[in-house]
Amino acid sequence: MSLPTLNPGIFAHIDAGKTTLLERILFVTGRISSPGRIEEGTTESDYLPEEIERGISIQSTVARIPYPNSENARLLLQFVDNPGHLDFQSQANASLLVADFGLVLIDSYEGLKSQTFQNVEMLRKSGKPIFIFLNKLDRQGADILSSLVDLEVALGREPTLLFREDGTVPLLEKSGAEGEFLPLLEWDASLSEEYLKNPERLSELALLGFIHGFWAGRIFPVLGGSALQGNGVKELLSLFELLAQGRPKSSLQNEEIAGIVFKREVHPELGKLLHFQALVAMKLGDRFFSEDAPLQIQNLYRISAREAEETSVAEAGELLATTSFLSLRPGDVFTRHNIPNPGLLSPAKKQFQILLEPERGEDRDEFWGALQELAWLDESVSLDILSDTGQFRLSGTGELHLEISLSRLKESFPKSFQTSGIKVARFALWKNLVKKVAFQHTAFDQKVSSGQVLASLESSHSFSKGVRFQTQLPEEVESAIAFAFEEVLATGRNGDEVLGVQMIVNSFEPPAGGFGEDLSSLIKVAVIKGLKDIIPSNTDPIGPISEIEILLPDSYLGDVLASLAKREAKIRKVVSVAEGRSLIQASAAAQNLLGFSGVLRNMAQGRGVLSLDTLFDFDHHSVLH
Numbered sequence: 001m002s003l004p005t006l007n008p009g010i011f012a013h014i015d016a017g018k019t020t021l022l023e024r025i026l027f028v029t030g031r032i033s034s035p036g037r038i039e040e041g042t043t044e045s046d047y048l049p050e051e052i053e054r055g056i057s058i059q060s061t062v063a064r065i066p067y068p069n070s071e072n073a074r075l076l077l078q079f080v081d082n083p084g085h086l087d088f089q090s091q092a093n094a095s096l097l098v099a100d101f102g103l104v105l106i107d108s109y110e111g112l113k114s115q116t117f118q119n120v121e122m123l124r125k126s127g128k129p130i131f132i133f134l135n136k137l138d139r140q141g142a143d144i145l146s147s148l149v150d151l152e153v154a155l156g157r158e159p160t161l162l163f164r165e166d167g168t169v170p171l172l173e174k175s176g177a178e179g180e181f182l183p184l185l186e187w188d189a190s191l192s193e194e195y196l197k198n199p200e201r202l203s204e205l206a207l208l209g210f211i212h213g214f215w216a217g218r219i220f221p222v223l224g225g226s227a228l229q230g231n232g233v234k235e236l237l238s239l240f241e242l243l244a245q246g247r248p249k250s251s252l253q254n255e256e257i258a259g260i261v262f263k264r265e266v267h268p269e270l271g272k273l274l275h276f277q278a279l280v281a282m283k284l285g286d287r288f289f290s291e292d293a294p295l296q297i298q299n300l301y302r303i304s305a306r307e308a309e310e311t312s313v314a315e316a317g318e319l320l321a322t323t324s325f326l327s328l329r330p331g332d333v334f335t336r337h338n339i340p341n342p343g344l345l346s347p348a349k350k351q352f353q354i355l356l357e358p359e360r361g362e363d364r365d366e367f368w369g370a371l372q373e374l375a376w377l378d379e380s381v382s383l384d385i386l387s388d389t390g391q392f393r394l395s396g397t398g399e400l401h402l403e404i405s406l407s408r409l410k411e412s413f414p415k416s417f418q419t420s421g422i423k424v425a426r427f428a429l430w431k432n433l434v435k436k437v438a439f440q441h442t443a444f445d446q447k448v449s450s451g452q453v454l455a456s457l458e459s460s461h462s463f464s465k466g467v468r469f470q471t472q473l474p475e476e477v478e479s480a481i482a483f484a485f486e487e488v489l490a491t492g493r494n495g496d497e498v499l500g501v502q503m504i505v506n507s508f509e510p511p512a513g514g515f516g517e518d519l520s521s522l523i524k525v526a527v528i529k530g531l532k533d534i535i536p537s538n539t540d541p542i543g544p545i546s547e548i549e550i551l552l553p554d555s556y557l558g559d560v561l562a563s564l565a566k567r568e569a570k571i572r573k574v575v576s577v578a579e580g581r582s583l584i585q586a587s588a589a590a591q592n593l594l595g596f597s598g599v600l601r602n603m604a605q606g607r608g609v610l611s612l613d614t615l616f617d618f619d620h621h622s623v624l625h
Contacts, residue, residue, distance in 0.1 A: 003066070003076040005317040006244040007277075008131070009099030011092060011123070013115035013611060014056065014084040016105040017135040021227035022063055022081050028233055030069045031304075057083040058404055060091040060263055062275065062319050064304035067237060075244050077237075078319045080262075086115060086613050087398035090348040090380040094262045094330040096122070097344055098277040098319060100247060101129040101214075108134045108142040108224065111577070112150040113611045114549045114585075120154045129214050131243075132159060133236060134224035141578050144224065151222070159220040160184060162239070167225065169235045171210060171242075174203045185209030187218040211246035256339060258288050261332045265321070266377055270301065270308060273321040274328060280336075283313045290334040290341060295325040329379055348380035350395035351544045351590065351616055354402050355420040356409075357391050363415055368392065370413035374405060381405055395425070398614060399594060424591035425616075426624065428493035428539035430501035434458050437534060441526035449511040450522035453481060456504045457534070462618045463499040465489055471507050480520040481505060484527035492535045499542075500618070541624045544590040544616035550600065552608035554580045559603050567592040589622035590614050 010018045023035040061081045066073035080099055082092040096102075102123040106112060123130050134147055151159045160183045163169050170176025171184070184206040185191040191209050195202060213219035223239065225232020259282075263275035288295045301321045302309045314320050328334070331345030358367040371392060375381050382395045396402045402422050409417075439453040460466075467482045485503050492498035511519070548569065552560060557574070561584070564571065569588035576582050593612070600608045615621075 002315050003073055004244050004247075005076045005078060006240055006247060007078045007080065007098055007100045007317075007319065008103045008240065009080045009082060009092075009095050009101070009128075010103050010105065011082055011119040012084055012105035013107070013113040013119075015609065016084065016107045016110075016116075017227045018081055018084060018105055019057060021105060021133070021135065021233070022061075022079055024227050024230050024233045025065060025077075025079070025237065026063060026305075028230065028237065029065050029067060031063075031065055056085055057081065058085070058088050058091075059083065059265070060095045061305055062263075062303055064302060064319070067241060075241050076318075077240065080319075084115070085398075085400060086118075086611075087396075087401035088380075090330075090345075090397070091263070092119075093122070093348075094345060096126050096128060097260050097331065098262045099128060101131060101243075103131050103133060105133050105135050105227075106147055106151070107136050108144060108147050109136045109139045110551055110609065111143065111146055112154065113551075114547060114613060115611050117154050118613065124155075124217075127217070129217055130155070130220050131214070131239075132220060132222045133227075133232070134222060135227050137224050138226040138229050138231060143578065148222070151220070155220050157220070158183075159222045161222050163222075163224050163232065163235070167231060167235075169223070169239070171203075171206060172235060172238055174207075176203070178202065181206035184213065184219065187213050207242065211243060214243060215246055215248055256335045256337060257333050257341070258282065258336055259334050260344065261328045261334075262330050264326075264330065264377055264379065267303075267308065267321075270321075270323065272323060272326050272376070273301070273303070274324070274326055275303065275319065275321045276334075278314045278316055278318050278320055280316050281314065288334040288336065289338040290325065290328055290332055292338060293325075293327070294338075295334055297322060298324045326376075348397055349616060350380065350382050350397060351425045351614055352398055352402055352422055353393055353395045353425055354406070354422050355386070355391045355393055357418050358413075359416040359418065363417075366415075367413055367417060370409060373412055374409055377408070378405065398612075399597065422594060424543050424589075424594065426496045426541055426543050426591075428496045428498045428535065429463075429542045429621070429623075430457070430459050430498065430538060431540050432457070432459065432538050435534070435538060437530060439523075439526040439530040441522055441529060443522065448518065448522065450519065450526040451508060451510040453505060453523065453527060454507045454509070456506060457538070458502050458504060460500050460502045465499060465501050467503045467505065469505045471505065473505070473508050476520045477508060477523060478505075480523040481527055484524045485531065488528055488531040488535065492531065493539050493541070496541060498535060498539060542621045543624050544614045545587055545620050545622040546590045546593050547613045547615060548584070548586045548588065548593070549611040550584040550586075550608055551577070551581060552584075552600075552604050554582050556604040556608065557582050557584075560584065560600065560608065563596075563599060563603065564588070567596065569593075589624060591624065 012018050026032045027035045063079040065077040067075045067077050080095040082095050104119055136142055170180045181202050188209055191205050195205050223232055223236055258280045259276045259278050261276045265273045267273045284297055286297050299322055300311050300314055302311055303321045331343040333341045335341055358364055371383050375383050380397050384393050386393055396405055399422055435457045437455050437457055441450040467485050489498040564586055567588050569586045571586045573585040574582055597610055600610055
């Protein structure tokens with residue numbers, strides 16, 4: 001008999017306790033004999049060597065958990081545990097495609113961090129309901145009230161507290177005071193009216209309000225406890241079972257879409273795997289389509305953390321893996337029939353770069369192959385080859401991301417290779433509002449002329465760029481002008497791409513001799529030479545900016561502030577929090593913060609907690625000196 005499914009995605013900032021919570025859930029449901037510990041490398045979800053070494057999650061992990069246990073299952077919980085570090089945000093973004101809702105953990109001792117707000121915003125933009133678990137309430141100094149106040153700011157409305165100080169949950173006990181139940185039904189006029197008519201139905205109506213209000217995004221329930229000690233975990237699972245009763249049908253479920261990809265993995269036993277959610281029942285041999293390509297399922301696996309179970313059939317709603325159609329990427333969908341199906345994910349912003357080359361020239365092909373394998377595994381890295389030097393360039397989302405990518409590369413390519421230091425991507429931004437220009441080129445002792453292109457170079461007031469024509473020109477002339485513009489702006493200032501400029505072509509005066517065979521080439525040369533002369537003095541070098549939060553003991557505050565000052569950071573706020581600790585909020589050019597996490601670790605003896613988000617758009621960038 002098939003089980004109903006519920007897919008909670010777990011989201012939180014670093015060290016909030018996501019993996020610890022999943023370990024406790026696995027233990028409570030009988031899936032493991034004892035909870036593993038992150039520092040010992042014994043957890044089910046963090047099993048990669050890089051995860052064990054660093055004590056952090058770097059990939060999303062699925063855990064299939066029959067509830068309340070395998071013998072008497074009433075519900076299949078499919079948790080997706082996501083990394084907390086922002087360098088691996090693409091994993092969390094992809095998991096949102098298959099998560100029914102977000103389980104957001106908050107460290108009640110440290111309070112909400114910048115990443116907590118980002119997780120909440122990400123979930124709200126995706127239309128996913130949010131369930132909050134206040135973790136670490138067993139720690140002295142934990143502050144429920146402050147967390148609730150900050151949550152109200154993040155959510156835009158007051159969250160709904162489900163538990164009492166002693167940990168009991170009135171909703172599960174079906175008895176409690178009026179004030180404990182009313183917030184669960186007041187959002188719905190019909191439920192409120194029914195309560196006024198039949199006050200004895202309060203607990204029943206509160207349950208209905210909880211279920212329907214949650215899925216409608218009208219209430220944000222809050223439970224509290226301790227993942228490490230197991231406090232509140234059984235209550236959390238009981239509430240999830242209640243929510244499963246009212247889970248709405250996925251908006252992606254229709255007669256055409258059969259599955260959606262959310263992860264790639266190199267499994268230690270099965271090799272390359274593609275993880276997806278089946279939106280329809282399927283079996284071995286079934287055929288589907290994705291972007292005109294026919295696909296056939298050759299194998300199916302039910303993956304739960306380190307375990308893999310082969311199956312020949314799958315039910316709608318299951319999270320599965322296969323070694324078939326490995327060319328698909330996270331965000332791709334496959335369908336019953338050959339219909340258009342664009343990807344559902346935007347590419348990750350790859351703002352950090354490192355240059356690589358093998359020690360020996362004869363190893364280039366093998367090295368390139370190892371890099372391509374790395375890019376297959378991690379869709380948030382990209383590769384290219386520099387035309388002038390022949391070096392390989394690996395781009396990623398952050399320092400830690402590239403460090404771990406290099407570690408993986410060394411495992412697959414054991415031969416020697418050279419690396420540059422990690423660099424932050426640089427660009428050039430047009431800084432003038434309007435500049436009138438004239439492009440002209442002559443050749444062969446001024447016997448041949450390109451004619452004259454009259455144009456305006458204007459700020460786009462964004463990072464966009466392009467060419468517009470205010471006069472009708474022959475197609476070959478327009479193409480020559482547009483080609484020259486794109487070529488120069490691709491590497492217009494010291495090899496940096498130029499952003500934020502539009503060229504408006506006002507007119508073109510052809511040469512005296514009319515349109516000759518070489519006119520297009522001469523126009524290209526005229527525009528290229530003219531732009532190369534103009535761009536350096538009319539652009540500023542820019543790069544990403546990083547928003548920083550540092551929580552640390554007051555005894556290290558002065559040294560850390562001095563270090564930030566040397567990196568030209570702008571200190572926005574320093575807030576004193578409980579037990580002799582302070583929170584620093586600042587921003588700085590991302591390139592100035594390279595290596596800062598290691599400096600902070602040494603300076604604060606490992607007791608400083610850093611949250612760092614790198615941004616790059618027209619409203620969030622830094623001018624470099």
